[in-house]
Amino acid sequence: MRGAMGEEATEERARDDDSADGPAVPQEGEAGPHAGAGHGQPDKSAKKTEDAPAPSRAEVSNYEIVEHWFGVAAERLDLPDDVAAVLRSSYREVQVQVPVRLGDGKVHVFSGYRVQHNGARGPYKGGIRFHPEVDLDEVRALAELMTWKTAIVSLPYGGAKGGVNVDPSKLEAREVQAVARSFMDKIEKVLGPTRDIPAPDVGTNAQVMAWLMDEYGKLHGHTPACVTGKPIALEGSYGREAATGRGVVQVFREAAPEIGLDPAEARFAVQGFGNVGSWASRLMQELGATMVGVSDASGAIASEGGIDAETLAEHVRDGGNVGDFDGSADEIDPDDLLALECDVFIPAALGGMIHKANADRMRCRMMVEGANSPTTPAADSILNDKGVLIVPDVLANAGGVVVSYFEWVQNLQHLRWTEDEVNERLGEIMRKAFREVADRARENGVPMRPAAYELGIERVVEAASTRGYI
C-alpha cells in the first residue's frame, strides 16, 4: 500500500454542515450517534503520519458515514429504539497488541483489531486490512457494512472486519509475515470456520491469507475454511482474485439500461488501481467500454482516446505505478480525475474520497462504488441532485464476499469448482441482488443506497428475532 492519507490530508478536511436528509451527520470532532452506546467514543488514537501527497479527504469518518445510512434506514423502517441500539453496536470488539521485531532489530508494537458486528445470519465474515490509518473506529464501520452487505446478497453470514495499523509497503515480506502470524496468534480464539472467517482487504492479499491459515493450522490442525482469498495452491477458489471487480461490472451491466447506456459504448474513470480497480477496469474493457482516466496513490492519468487497462495492469504487476505509466495518456492532478466527463465513475481506493468539497465537480452519469464508503452523505446528496445514478458499495462491491463464500463452501466439502462455475454463480447472485434493490428503490421512490440498507437491515432483524436474540 503506497501513499495513503497523511496528516496533511487530514488537516485539509472540509467541514460538512448540510448533510443529506435523515439523521444529522456528526461534524468532525463530535461524538457520533454511537457514542455512549456500549462502544465509548470513536477511537482516533492510532492515526499515522506519512509523507505521500494525496487528494483531500472527507469531512466525516467511515464510521459516521455508515451510521448515517443506518439511521436513515432505521427511521424509514420504523425500527424501535432498543432494536436499533442492538443493531448499531458490535457484538464483540477485540483490540490486541501486535509486537514484531523488524529488520532494524527493534520490537515495533502495532495495534490489531477484530470487530464482530452481528452474527444473526451466520458466522462473521469480513476482510483484514493492513494500513497505517486503521483504527477501531474504521474497523467498526467496515464490520457493520459487512453485516448489511452479506444480508443484501443473501449469504448465510454475519459481518466482521479486522486490521492492523501497519504500512506493508514499508516492510520486507518476512516482516509482513511476522505481523500476520503475530496478529493471528492474538485473535485465533474468536475465529474459525463456524465462528468468523477473515479474507483479504486493502494491504493484504492471498499470500497474507496463506500465512494466516498456516498459523491457525498450527493451533487447530489444517483448516482451510478458516480464511478465504487464499492462493489456488492452498485451496483458494478460482475467480476469487477478480471477484470484487467482476461483481462491480456485473451490476454495472444491470444498471446501464436504467440510464439508457449501452455498456459497450461506456466511457469510464477509475479511482484506485489495486485489486478492485484493476479488475473492474479490465472487465469493463472486455465489454468494449473505454477507460478515460485512472489514478492510484502515486498520481492520475487521463486520455480522451482511452487507456489500455490490460497494459496498465501489467505495468503495475511489474512494480510500476499509475503515475509513471508510459502510455499515451496525460498526467493530471488526482483531484481532477473526478471532474472528467464520463458515463461511469468507479471509486476503488479508500473511504471518504468523494465528499462535500469535490462532489459538485463530478461529471459522470453513474457511479458504481467498488470501494467501501467512498462517498460521504453530503456528497451522495449532491450527486443525487445532479441526477447521478449511484450503485452503492453494500451492493456493488459484494462480489468479493460472494466468492469468499464459494471458497468456504468448497473448502468445507474439500472439492473445487471451475472458474466458469464460480463466475456464473457470482453473476446470478449479483444480478438477483441488483434487481431486489432496484425494485425496492423504485417501489419506495428512494435511491438505491437507502433501499439496499433497508433490505439488509430487514433481513438481519428477521434472523435476530427468529433466533430470539432481540
Ligand code: NAD
Ligand atoms: P488495494 O490495496 O489492492 O488497492 C487500493 C488502491 O487504491 C491502490 O491502487 C492504491 O494506490 C489506491 N489508492 C490509495 N490511496 C489513493 C488515493 N489517495 N488516490 C487514488 N488511489 C489511491 O485494495 P483493494 O482490495 O483493491 O480495495 C480497494 C477498496 O475496495 C477498499 O475500499 C476496499 O475496502 C474495497 N473492497 C475490496 C474488496 C476486495 O475483495 N479486495 C472487496 C470489497 C471492497
